[in-house]
Amino acid sequence: MTSRTGVDDETALPRDRAGRPASYKPAGIRRGASAALDPLLHAALDCARPGLMVLDNALNVRLLTRPAADLLGVPPVRNASQPVMRMLAQSPWLDEAALQMLGAALVPHEPQEAREIMLSLPRPGGTRVVTVDLRRMPRQGWVASLHDVTQSRENQDWLLEHAATDPVTGLWNRQHFMLMLRDQLETRGHGLTAMLLLDLSRFKPVNDALGTDTGDTLLRLVGARLSGLLRASDVLARFASDEFAILVTDITDRPAILALSERLAELIARPFMLEGQMITVGAHAGAACAPDDGDTPEVLVANAGLALSAARAEARGHLRFYEPSLNAQARQRRALETDLRAALGRREFELHYQPQVDLRQHRIIGFEALIRWRNPNRGLVPPVEFIPLAEELGLIGDIGTWVLQTACREAMGWPAALTVAVNASPLQMECGGFADIVSTALAETGLAGTRLEIEITENLLLRDNGTVLSTFQSLRGLGVHLVLDDFGTGYASLSQLGRFHFDKIKIDRGFISAPGAAAEHDAIVRAIAALGVSLGVPTTAEGVETEQQLTRATENGCTSVQGFYFSRPVTAEAVGALIARMNHPADTEAMVHHE
Numbered sequence: 001m002t003s004r005t006g007v008d009d010e011t012a013l014p015r016d017r018a019g020r021p022a023s024y025k026p027a028g029i030r031r032g033a034s035a036a037l038d039p040l041l042h043a044a045l046d047c048a049r050p051g052l053m054v055l056d057n058a059l060n061v062r063l064l065t066r067p068a069a070d071l072l073g074v075p076p077v078r079n080a081s082q083p084v085m086r087m088l089a090q091s092p093w094l095d096e097a098a099l100q101m102l103g104a105a106l107v108p109h110e111p112q113e114a115r116e117i118m119l120s121l122p123r124p125g126g127t128r129v130v131t132v133d134l135r136r137m138p139r140q141g142w143v144a145s146l147h148d149v150t151q152s153r154e155n156q157d158w159l160l161e162h163a164a165t166d167p168v169t170g171l172w173n174r175q176h177f178m179l180m181l182r183d184q185l186e187t188r189g190h191g192l193t194a195m196l197l198l199d200l201s202r203f204k205p206v207n208d209a210l211g212t213d214t215g216d217t218l219l220r221l222v223g224a225r226l227s228g229l230l231r232a233s234d235v236l237a238r239f240a241s242d243e244f245a246i247l248v249t250d251i252t253d254r255p256a257i258l259a260l261s262e263r264l265a266e267l268i269a270r271p272f273m274l275e276g277q278m279i280t281v282g283a284h285a286g287a288a289c290a291p292d293d294g295d296t297p298e299v300l301v302a303n304a305g306l307a308l309s310a311a312r313a314e315a316r317g318h319l320r321f322y323e324p325s326l327n328a329q330a331r332q333r334r335a336l337e338t339d340l341r342a343a344l345g346r347r348e349f350e351l352h353y354q355p356q357v358d359l360r361q362h363r364i365i366g367f368e369a370l371i372r373w374r375n376p377n378r379g380l381v382p383p384v385e386f387i388p389l390a391e392e393l394g395l396i397g398d399i400g401t402w403v404l405q406t407a408c409r410e411a412m413g414w415p416a417a418l419t420v421a422v423n424a425s426p427l428q429m430e431c432g433g434f435a436d437i438v439s440t441a442l443a444e445t446g447l448a449g450t451r452l453e454i455e456i457t458e459n460l461l462l463r464d465n466g467t468v469l470s471t472f473q474s475l476r477g478l479g480v481h482l483v484l485d486d487f488g489t490g491y492a493s494l495s496q497l498g499r500f501h502f503d504k505i506k507i508d509r510g511f512i513s514a515p516g517a518a519a520e521h522d523a524i525v526r527a528i529a530a531l532g533v534s535l536g537v538p539t540t541a542e543g544v545e546t547e548q549q550l551t552r553a554t555e556n557g558c559t560s561v562q563g564f565y566f567s568r569p570v571t572a573e574a575v576g577a578l579i580a581r582m583n584h585p586a587d588t589e590a591m592v593h594h595e
Contacts, residue, residue, distance in 0.1 A: 051146040057139065059084050059106055068146045071130050073121070093121040105134055106142065118149075120162060127163075166238040168216045169223040177237035177245055181297040184235075184249055185290055191250035193290040194257045195300045196319075197308040198226075198264065200242040201282040205459055206274075214274050218281070221274075225267050245301075254289065254321065261285045261319035284311040288322040306330055337393060339375055340386055344398055348374055351406055352569035355578060356421070356540060356562045359554050363583045366419035366453070368562065369407040370569050371399070391427055400428045401437055408445040408452065410572045415579065421453035421483060426460045432467050435474035442478060449479030453504065457485050472500055486542070488524060505532050509543025509563070512553060522556055529557030 051068025055061055061084050064077035073091040085103055088094055094102075098119050105115050117132040129150045136142050164176035172180070184193055200222065207215035219242065226236055226244060235247035246264075251257055268283045286307030294300035303322040310329070311320035343349060353367035373381040390396045404422050411420035428434050442449055454475060460468060472482060481503035488508045507528050511521045525541065532539035541553035544563030553561050570578055 053084075053142075053144040053146065055084055055106075055142040055144070056081070057141050059142070061087055062141070068144075071121075071128070071146050071148060073123075093123060094119070102132070105132075169220050169238045171223050171227075171244075172235065172237040174237060174239045174245070177235060177239075177247065178297045178301070180235050181247055181300065184247060185295060185297065185300075188249075188290065191252060192254075192257070194246075194248040194251055194287055195290070195304045196246040196248065196257070196261065196264075196285055196287045197239070197301075197304045198244045198246070198268075198283050198285045199308065199312070200268070201284060203242040203281055206279055206281065208459075210275050210277075218272060218274060218279065221272055222268060222281075225270075226264060229263060229267055245304075257287055257289070257321075258319055261287065265319075284308060285319040286311050286322065287319055293322045333389075336386070336389065339378070340373075340389060340393065340395065343373055343375065344395075344402060348376075349399065349402060350374055350571070351403065351410065352571055353410075353420075353575050354562060354569040355567050355582070356419075356560050357566050357582070358560050359558060364418065364579055365560060366421060367411075367414075367575065368421040368455070369403060369423075371403050387425075391425060396425045396427050397431060400425055401441075404438065405441045405445065408441045408447040410575075411451060412445055412447055414575065415583075416448075416451070418579075419451050419453050419481070420447075421455050423455045423485065426457070429456060429460055429468055429471055432471075435471050435478070438475060438480060439478055450481070452479075453481045453483050455483040455485040455506070458487060469500070476501075488528060502535075502537060504538050504540060506540045506542055506562075507558065512541050512549050513543035513545055513563075522552060525553070525556040525558065529559075532559070533557070 051071055052063065052065045053061065053068050054063040060081040061077045062081060064072075064074070064087075066076045069076040072088065073093045074087055077087070084106065085099065088099060088102060098121075101117055101119070105117055115134045117134065119130045119132065121128045121130055127150075128148060131147045131149050132144050133147070134142060134144045164172060166173045181195065203215070203218070206218060219238070223236065223238065223244070226246070230236055230246065230248075233249055237245045237247075239245050248257065248260065251260075265283045265285065268281060271278045271280050273279070286304050286309070288294060288300050288303035288307060290300055293303045303326075306326040306329075307320045307322040310326055311318065314320065350372050351369045352372055353369055355364040356366045356368065357363065358365045371383055371387075373383075373386055375381055387396070390399055407420050407422050411418070414420075424434065428437075438452070438454070441447075442452065475482060482500070483504040483506060484500075484502045485506045486508040487505050488511055505528060507525055511525050511528075529539045538559040539557070540560045540562055541549075541556075541558040542562050544550050544553055544561040544565045546565060549563070550561060550565055566582070567578055
C-alpha cells in the first residue's frame with residue numbers, strides 16, 4: 001500500500017511494543033549515518049566524567065574510555081576485545097590485592113545488585129582513591145563507571161587512616177606519631193611525658209633465615225603484645241624496621257617508666273611460634289622525658305634515640321635514660337666516622353698476623369690476617385670499635401678489598417706451604433662480586449688460590465638467597481679454602497655444614513678460654529672435633545692462651561690451635577722471625593729464597 005506522499009504506509013508494517021514500526025531508527029543513526037557518528041560518540045565519551053568500561057559476557061573489554069584508562073593506568077580500548085584481567089594486570093598501580101578484589105567482583109550475581117569497589121592507587125603524583133561502580137546486564141555483559149573520589153569528604157577519614165598507619169603492623173607510623181607527640185607536648189599536664197624507643201635484638205637473623213614474610217609476622221605479633229600491655233591513653237607506633245616508639249603520658253616518675261620498660265621487655269622475651277619453630281627475641285630500650293630531656297618532638301625523639309644507642313652498646317637489655325653525656329658520645333661517634341672515612345686514603349690501616357699451629361708437629365701452618373687501624377690521634381684502634389661502624393657506613397667493601405690484596409701480597413713472602421686466612425664480612429659475601437675481587441687479588445699478587453683461606457661466620461649461612469652458595473662455588477673454582485669461623489655460637493645446622501662443604505672449622509674461643517664449666521665445654525669441643533673427623537675437615541681451637549687450654553684442645557681432638565699461648569698477632573715484618581723460631585730451618589730458607 002502506498003500513501004499519497006509516495007511513501008510506504010507505515011500502518012502496514014510490523015510494530016514493536018512502543019507502537020513504532022519495527023524498522024524504526026532514531027534520527028541520525030539510520031543506516032549510513034552510524035559511521036559518521038561513531039567518532040563523535042567516542043569523543044563525547046572520552047570527555048565525559050566518570051570513566052566507563054564495558055565488558056561482554058565473556059569478560060572481554062569492549063570499551064574503555066580515556067578517563068577510565070587514565071585512572072587505571074592502561075591504554076584506552078575502542079572496538080576491540082581483550083580479557084579484562086589481562087588488561088588490568090598491565091597497570092603499574094594495581095597491586096595483587098587490588099587485582100584479586102576486582103576479579104572476585106566479576107562473578108555472576110543478581111542483575112539489580114550493583115557493586116562498589118574502592119581502590120587505593122599509588123600514583124606518581126600521590127595516592128588516588130578510585131571507586132568502581134559495577135553492574136551486570138543479564139546475558140549481555142557488564143558496565144562499570146569509575147570515579148576519582150580522592151578529594152571527596154566521605155573518603156577523607158579513610159585516606160587519613162591509611163596515610164597514618166604502618167602497612168605491616170597496622171600501628172601508627174612515624175609521621176603520625178610525631179603529630180600526636182607534638183599535640184601532647186603542647187597540652188601536657190603536671191605528670192611526666194615519656195618517649196620510649198624499643199628495638200628487637202636477634203630480629204635480623206630470624207628475618208634472614210625464615211624470610212621477610214615471617215619477619216613481618218613477628219613484627220605484628222610483637223606489636224600486638226605491646227598494645228595489650230599499654231593503656232588506652234598511650235600511643236604505640238612502628239618507626240622503622242624492628243624499631244617501635246611508645247608515648248606514655250601522665251606517668252608519675254622515672255622508676256615507673258623503668259618498671260613499664262621491664263614489663264615490656266619481659267613480654268617481648270616470651271617465645272613466639274613461627275613456621276613451626278619457637279623463636280625468641282629480646283629488646284633494647286631508650287627513654288627521654290619531657291620537659292627535662294626536650295620540649296619539642298624532634299629533640300625528644302633524638303634524645304630517646306641516643307639513649308637507645310647507649311642501651312644497644314651495653315647489650316644488657318635494660319632501659320637506658322637519656323643524659324646529657326650521651327650528646328658528647330654522639331659527637332665522638334661522628335668524629336670517629338669522619339676519621340674512619342679518611343683512614344683508607346691516608347693509609348692508616350695495617351695488618352697483623354697470628355699463627356695457626358698444627359698440634360701434631362707443633363709448627364706454624366698458616367696465619368690469620370687481622371686488621372688494625374693506627375690513627376695519629378687515637379693510636380691503635382681495635383677492630384671491635386671500627387668494623388661494625390665500617391659496615392654501617394658502607395665502607396666495609398673497600399676496606400675488605402684492601403685487606404685481601406695486602407694479605408695476599410705479604411703472604412707471597414712466606415714459605416709456599418703456609419696459608420693466609422682473611423675474614424670476609426657477610427656484606428662482602430652478599431654483594432655478588434666477591435669472587436671477582438678475590439680472583440683479581442690472586443692474579444695481581446701471584447698468590448696461589450690454595451694458599452688463601454676465606455673465613456666466614458655461621459650467621460652468613462642463614463642469609464643464603466642463592467648468592468652465597470654461588471660465591472662459594474666460584475671461590476672453590478679458584479682453589480680457595482672456605483673456613484667456618486666461631487663455630488658453635490650461631491645458628492648453623494649439620495645440614496648446612498654438609499651443603500656448604502667447608503675445608504676447616506674453627507671452634508669459638510668461648511669453649512676454650514671461658515673460665516668454669518670446663519666439662520660442658522670439653523664435651524662440645526669433642527663433639528665438634530668428631531664432626532670434623534666425620535666430614536674429613538680439620539678443626540682449629542681459637543683463644544688458646546695457657547698450657548692447660550692447649551692440653552684440653554689436644555685431648556679433645558682438635559687438629560690445630562690459634563691464640564696467645566704461641567703468639568700474639570705480629571706485624572708483617574715480624575712474621576719471618578716467628579717462623580724461624582717455631583718451624584724447621586728449611587722453612588726459613590724457603591721464605592728467604594722466595595723473597
